[in-house]
Amino acid sequence: MMQLEQFIKTHGEELLRLAYTYVKNKEAAEDIVQDVLLKAFEQHDQFRGEASYRTYLYRMTINRSTDYLRSWSYKNTILTEKFQKLIKGTKSAEQEVLVLSENRTLGEAVLNLPVKYREVIILYYYKELKIDEIAEMLSCSDNTVKTRLRRGREKLKQTLEGGAWDDEFSSEKSY
Incomplete structure (x- = not known):
């Protein structure tokens, strides 16, 4: 279990920022990175070495992020957020962080x-x-x-x- 923690510390933050730039949602980005890191850790011995490991993880994160953007849950979330903004007239937490x-x-x-x-x-x-x-x-x-x-x-x-x-x-x- 200690190896997994080190793997997450090494790659997690960088991949989280990358995923966030695609999905623009902290929770979704965290889920994506969790999936990517777990899959990469479990399949680490299957890495072919055709590219750098960093590039491999980026590609996995980008692919998973674009899959998420195509998913029904994403489209449903966007629709729900738009309705909430119309009702509340306030910004989301992510937008407030950017404003600051x-x-x-x-x-x-x-x-x-x-x-x-x-x-x-x-x-x-x-x-x-x-x-x-x-x-x-x-x-x-x-x-x-x-x-x-x-x-x-x-x-x-x-x-x-x-x-x-x-x-x-x-x-x-x-x-």
């Missing part, structure tokens, strides 16, 4: 991007993965990742126009 964050404007802008742009922005800037690692993880070409990064930055710039974050995304980061 000093990077809330950028965080909200990134989370509001379409998934294909959001994932490359997060993997490149926040997880500091290389273009080829992202391409491998997302099963697409390097050029597709570069295009999505460029378009994602453009969308962020449009969203943040006139904000304090213009300078950060207006200059191209070298590939």
